[in-house]
Amino acid sequence: MSTPVRKVKLSDMVVSELLTLIRNGTYASGSRLPAERELSSRFKISRTSLRDAFRQLELLGYVEIRQGDGTYVRAPDSDTLSRPFQGLLAGSQQAALDLLEFRRMLEPEVAALAAQRATSKHQDAFACALERQREVAARGERLSREDLAFHQLIAQTAGNTVTLQVLDTLRALLSDLRTSALPGHFPALTIAQHERIAAAILARDPEAARHAMLEHLTAVVETSDLKSSRVLD
Amino acid sequence: MSTPVRKVKLSDMVVSELLTLIRNGTYASGSRLPAERELSSRFKISRTSLRDAFRQLELLGYVEIRQGDGTYVRAPDSDTLSRPFQGLLAGSQQAALDLLEFRRMLEPEVAALAAQRATSKHQDAFACALERQREVAARGERLSREDLAFHQLIAQTAGNTVTLQVLDTLRALLSDLRTSALPGHFPALTIAQHERIAAAILARDPEAARHAMLEHLTAVVETSDLKSSRVLD
DNA sequence: AAAGACAATTGGTTGGACCATCTTACCTCT
């Protein structure tokens, strides 16, 4: 036999079966899957095995199970994807520092790439993002959300899905470590740096974008209160 | 209420319970967990729920379940961690290209960092790694494994666990996409480039290390047979 | 028409039974 004996659990087969159906649009995102009792009989398996499959899909972020209601299809988000990594980094101060250092390595390159690929249609998006930041800062609120959106916008402009995914995942990890994205301490400074980054990207000047981003991230680390943050309970 | 109602599944509680026991060493890596029937009665839950918890731990890579044998504790590896991402990149030629581009962004920075942090004790490791590559090349074999080990060594030298983890995970994804790491086409060239990278790192010259790595990765992409690779069946 | 009680639907949990696989110890044959 070419297959040395593929012993696959029943629920595993159902998982890939359902994944196929989800991907090809039979079960679109947001729609409700048939009830467990019905699907299990339709697949000719026990409800136990069907439930096991559902549980796996939930862990992978493809469905959301709501007791008394039903099971709904959804797209995996960064929080879900980062979950398996949480264990590895749990409770390590060093891990938090490594995460920040990682951003300092990667994001300048992403900014440079974004500068290479920015088009006129990105102009509005950046202007809009910056405007929102100014508004929030004017109201005296923290601009954590806006900061996040800004960095995401850069990753999107770079047009590399892997980069986007990795950064999103790591951002989810950072907030899980309760060190927070930490911007907002000096909103005026943050926004000024963002403006310089955006200008460099829109001017299609990779080198300037890289440099501006590196400077920005270095400032973020230095003004952070990482040392006083509690990582473990 | 700050907590709108924390409805947690039974198996979820058991999962975190078991994770704690695994982490604090009660169940060391490699050891066998008690049988499902025993553990379930010890936790005062049904075997079904206990099995559900086991299944989750397996998906997270913390245990390996062997029918007729038992459930064994192990450490999550890169293959396991990359699994949730496979779905997102599945069947996309663009994803493979993005992956390679991502490496080209990140690894030069990692090499530069490694150059900053290399110590004399790394000298032997690099010499050894290069030696193995020469041996394998001399036998006319592909040096995929040695290439992988070399890049891992650099990430280790950089001393950033996040970087190491991310690169390992992405490498697992790359091989899943069947595009292979693709080195070995011109082993002599590859090894020469590796030698230059290693020399720059050991000489603690970040700029040279960054440049050498970038050149290396660019060459890898250009000599690859990515265009002819089949990503989907 | 609004508020509350009720019934149906759906996921969550349980206990027990049986199947599939692996390990181990024992037994037989040489």
Added chain:
DNA sequence: AGAGGTAAGATGGTCCAACCAATTGTCTTT
């Protein structure tokens, strides 16, 4: 005594039927 095969036990995999818990929609009551 050793090698090989065989049977018993242990352990995970699947199934079923029942019941619990939460949600939703409807129906009655006011």
